[in-house]
Amino acid sequence: MLDPRKLHLLRELARRGTIAAVAEAVTFTPSAVSQQLSALEREAGVPLLERTGRTVTLTPAGHLLVEHAQAVLEELERASAALAVARGGPSGPLRIGAFPTAARVLLPPALAGLTGAHPALAPMVSEIDPADVSAALRAGELDVALVHEYDFVPPVTDASIETEPLFTEPMYLTSRPTVAEARADAWITGKPGTLCHTMAIRACQAAGFEPLVRHHIDDFDTVLAFAAAGQGVALVPHLAASDPPGGVRLTRLPLSRRTLAAFRRGNGEHPAIVAAVAAFRTAVSRLPL
Amino acid sequence: MLDPRKLHLLRELARRGTIAAVAEAVTFTPSAVSQQLSALEREAGVPLLERTGRTVTLTPAGHLLVEHAQAVLEELERASAALAVARGGPSGPLRIGAFPTAARVLLPPALAGLTGAHPALAPMVSEIDPADVSAALRAGELDVALVHEYDFVPPVTDASIETEPLFTEPMYLTSRPTVAEARADAWITGKPGTLCHTMAIRACQAAGFEPLVRHHIDDFDTVLAFAAAGQGVALVPHLAASDPPGGVRLTRLPLSRRTLAAFRRGNGEHPAIVAAVAAFRTAVSRLPL
DNA sequence: TTCGAGCTTAAGATGAACTTATGCTCGATC
DNA sequence: GATCGAGCATAAGTTCATCTTAAGCTCGAA
Incomplete structure (x- = not known):
């Protein structure tokens, strides 16, 4: 059976380009990532990576497997979200990323509403630029993030990230x-x-x-x-x-x-995400727009 | 991250009812299955099994997770099938199950055609009653099977098994x-x-x-x-x-x-399965019907 | 030429997962 | 109603996968 942990590493390699970057993202050593990807390749029975000197590139088979890895990881995300529902309402830590203005203007009332409605929820906020959000979400460092898009700047499209618009x-x-x-x-x-x-x-x-x-x-x-x-x-x-x-x-x-809320695809039904987005919306509705 | 191996055990428990039966199906000891399911329950953070004396039953949350497990395992199956395609054509062992009449009448010409067209394929046949086929497919003991359905006998519906009709x-x-x-x-x-x-x-x-x-x-x-x-x-x-x-x-x-061909859902694009079903069909077309 | 970035391999340490062994619960049987 | 066996859980030990550390290789840039 294919190991989703290895599939995750492969997907990250497709996004970040180097084994060193993947290792940094998952806080492993490059050696560990290299070994895991080699093992995945052995199990796959077909070359997934092309080594040319000190760089690696994905083969067509590697890219194909990344597509399937995406689907597998998304289903696993859904399963986790379903369990969170079964646990009964939002609880536990919720790591929120936000750009500075949102952190100052939007988050204080949103967090007040959120923890008021769900005392078991423990939101943890990190300031982060929208450009780094999708990587942080995929790496599991964040669960939900406030990002923005500008005219002129094409929105980052990432198959593993889903967004919900909040306001303009x-x-x-x-x-x-x-x-x-x-x-x-x-x-x-x-x-x-x-x-x-x-x-x-x-x-x-x-x-x-x-x-x-x-x-x-x-x-x-x-x-x-x-x-x-x-x-x-x-x-x-x-x-x-x-x-x-x-x-x-x-x-x-x-x-x-x-301004939008972003989260991992498949995680949109997670009660903590649902609650956070709802709290963002009510905070937005009270904003001087 | 949820472990698909554990999810597989949970799905088998949902089908077979007892831990001992699951253990037998996957050739583990009951102890190992019990430990893995306990670990899954711990990770889930919600009771999945209800222990009453010497029997276990799935809780509603357990049943819910089985649904998601099904989706996850199906995607993994798809990924494996895609890799088999990438490996280039059907090759390696293909475990075929068949009821006795099919084994005698249909399989000899079908296997001749199959190995003729794909020399790298190594078909391995086991006689098996259709009633036992879905369990054997799920357990990975078989890859494809010839089964039959009768009027009066409702066909076994198993979410993880897919069938293709061959003839009546x-x-x-x-x-x-x-x-x-x-x-x-x-x-x-x-x-x-x-x-x-x-x-x-x-x-x-x-x-x-x-x-x-x-x-x-x-x-x-x-x-x-x-x-x-x-x-x-x-x-x-x-x-x-x-x-x-x-x-x-x-x-x-x-x-x-x-008479139908049966295989694990998600595995229908596997080149060996495609080749086997095609060989079944040509053998059927030459049958005295 | 040297340096550094990037990947791999070898060797050792850690932890997960399995087996064996044992004990418990409960229904069936004599 | 004692006994037996089926079924599950726990304890202890072993095995194997996976991680880190350490070292070596390749290649582009200074």
Whole structure:
């Protein structure tokens, strides 16, 4: 019988590309991952990995098996969710990931509602950029996460991750009426690698120029403080723009940001996930949108 | 992560009813099965088995998990079948089960065709009564089996077994023109527990009487020899009735028997299964029906 | 050429899973 | 109503898979 643990490693290899990265994701040594994949290959009776020097690539058979691995792991996830239902209501630890603004604005009321309704539930929050969420979910480091998508930035499609939209908010530009007019300005964006950084670059490119990025700051309150001090222009979402510091003009742009809840496919019926998404929704409904 | 090996044991327990029977089916000791199921229960965090004295019963949660176990094991079966395809064509051992008449009439030409077309395939045949087939398939003792169904005998429905119909043949009665007229005769049926035995009993009950069973014989050639010797009446299928011994009158009845190929659900795309069913079909097409 | 990143293999340690042995519960039998 | 056997659980020990550590190999970059 094929071992789902090995199938999981194979799937991670397909996503991350190197054995070392897989090992880091599952907190094994590369040696262990290598051995497990070799064993899987032996059981499969057909080469799954192609070793060329110090790199590995999946063979067509390897890719095929990844598809099936996906289906197997999804069914196992469903089975676990069904057991959680049988255990009776949400309980135990629930690891929540959230981008910083959500952690500040959305999570406090959501968590209050969540633990109020389900005292046995122990939510644990980690700040995490949306770009890293799907890997963290797959690795089992998170159970549910708040992520966002921007226009211009294609949403990450991952067969093993499912999302539920929560709300949409408009984006604002500081100091200038349009992005095009900020062509010569210094820009304040998120740190490289974050979605916010990508979003700002793409928005400027869409307006026909490459932005001059001077500051990399993730926290929108700090961003606004910098803008108020004349240190540059920035794009901020509605939620972060409700109470701008003095001297900061905000112009609403025809650009929006969608916030979603993400979780492992097959885990959507898990009572803790259901409860968390419900709590997110009621918190959203009380947001100043 | 839930262990599919343990899920398999739970599914077998649901089918067979006792831990001892499961242990026998998988050639473990009852102790091992008991320990594995206890471990599964611990991981599930909810009681799956109810122990009352020396018997175990599945709880509702246990039954629920069996449903999911079924789905998981089916996906694993699919993955294995996909790997067999990737290995390139049918090869290796293929364990075939067949009821005696099929083993004699159908399998010799079918196996000749099969090994002719796929020399790397090593078919291994075991005679087995259709009543025992699904258990043997689930336990992995067989990969594919020839079974039959009778009118009057409801087909065994097993969520983990899939069937493909091969052909239908009429049934014949020895010595008498109708079943009702054999009310007072001595009957020759299959051994108790076999489908043929059940079928004969039910056919007589449908005609309004309980048969007087004197002989229990599975082999239809022997049955016909007994009938020729005046030892009783019997129901025989068309395939076994092509060359009746002298003195045996055969009357065709409005009663039929269906022969099917059975295999584990999810395994239907396995190249060896595909090849075997194809070989069965060509052998059937050359049968005197 | 050297360094480092990445993969593999060998060898040892750890833990899961099996067997054997034993005890318990309960229904059937004498 | 004692005994027997079927059925399950627990304890203890063994075996085997799986992990880590350690070392070696390959290849691209400095």
